[in-house]
Amino acid sequence: MKNLLFIALVALITASCSHKHDKLPYLGEKELVENIVDGKTITDTVYQQIPPFQFINQDSLPVSEKNFAGKIYVADFFFTSCNTICPKMHRNMLKVYEKYKGNPQVGILSHTIDIKYDLPYRLKSYATKLGISGNQWQFVHGSKDSIYSFAAKSYLVAAYEDKADPQGLVHQGWFVLIDKQRHIRGAYDGTDATQVEHLLQDMDILLNEDEK
Template identity: 65%
Template sequence: MRINCLFISCLLTLAACSSDTEKRLPILGEREPVEKTVDGKTVVDTIYQTIPAFSFINQDSSVVTEKNFEGRIFVADFFFTSCTSICPIMHRNMLKVYEKFKDNKEVGILSHTIDFKYDTPSKLKSYAEKLGITGDQWQFVKGTKDSVYTLAEKNYLVAVAEDKAAPDGFVHQGWFILVDKDKRLRGAYDGTKKEAVDQLITDMEILLEEYDEK
């Protein structure tokens, strides 16, 4: 978890510098240079880390996959409904994102529960209703422990774990991860801090403009 914290902190610094100076967000995560032939010439292209295919059940007991986010940028996070530490703060802040981009078809929010036993679809539904969430723009999803935990740590670079010594039985990081329409990581923000969430909103607008320019 300490390694992930350091890694994400470095990404945050890079993202802040890039968005301030170039008005274009960096592409985060692992990357691999590959050679290909274009018009008879060998050129080097870059393959970036992306969010893979997934399938979860949401608060309405419907299947949600990566296809639900086609043509959208989205913000992902990890939480659980009985959390008494950072989750309430995170989702009060995420409400600002929801309200800012409400009904924008190019924007989605994807919250993964890490409590694979307790957080049934009905629990997620009650949680969403308490937040005042309607429609399908903000999805609250559950999956198996392996599917969610692996996705968090390998693809979103967010540490999550069961921990009987923790007050609520789980520990996790409060990052909001910004993903572009090509499923690439474009930013990481501390969901417990107002100024970081304000930066997220600014960066989402920058990212939408990037696609408008294409």
């Protein structure tokens, strides 16, 4: 009897441990919208969506949300001369790149926040030195006014100029996971290897979610 109880307990613990989430949460603002379907009023929750955007990439080509249609992608904010958190972030982002290299359903979008210095040719040189070719990982340049508010409003990442900072720019190191409908589905500290492992797992979940 005792043995049986023990086995049941072990089974229960194993079951609860191996339980995997098969769906990621939605992050950001949400809104309730009432729709009339078949004469009945139905309330739907509408989640925050990344608005359309237009940037120039490392090859001086325009990049917009259309380049990410049918893809899940990871977005971050950085600048090439940053020697604080950025090297750590991109050391970790390389893991994402290596894992999904060539997968047409996965993209990476890195926005520079140093508009003056990080012109496309500098982004290109940075990408090449990092070992990135092709356009799966886009390094983009926008206008100064738009990039800070875009970071905050669209991706919920703080980035701004700060004269007190030795490099004059301050930003957070989040990796933001976006689904194919441009909803925010996860945010991970890009400087933390453990959280990036978590991101890699969540990306698999998100890719599977779309197949269901």
